[in-house]
Amino acid sequence: MPTPNKATPAAPRRIIRMRALSQRIGLSKTEIYRRIQSGTFVTPLKLGERSIGFDEAEVEAWLAALPRVEGKE
Numbered sequence: 830m831p832t833p834n835k836a837t838p839a840a841p842r843r844i845i846r847m848r849a850l851s852q853r854i855g856l857s858k859t860e861i862y863r864r865i866q867s868g869t870f871v872t873p874l875k876l877g878e879r880s881i882g883f884d885e886a887e888v889e890a891w892l893a894a895l896p897r898v899e900g901k902e
Contacts, residue, residue, distance in 0.1 A: 844882035
């Protein structure tokens with residue numbers, strides 16, 4: 830029987846790099862940087878002195894929040 834006070838371990842955080850992100854969401858690197866600067870995209874994570882990545886869950890949430898295009902009837 831599980832102990833009710835024990836926390837369930839969180840799933841490991843997945844980080845995606847810029848090239849994979851660009852392919853995944855269909856925006857260029859330049860456009861992604863524009864949206865980061867304007868505050869309309871997820872904040873990148875600093876992985877090293879010259880590298881960044883993005884939390885996959887945050888990117889998924891951003892995609893889910895985008896408005897849908899309604900079809901013409």
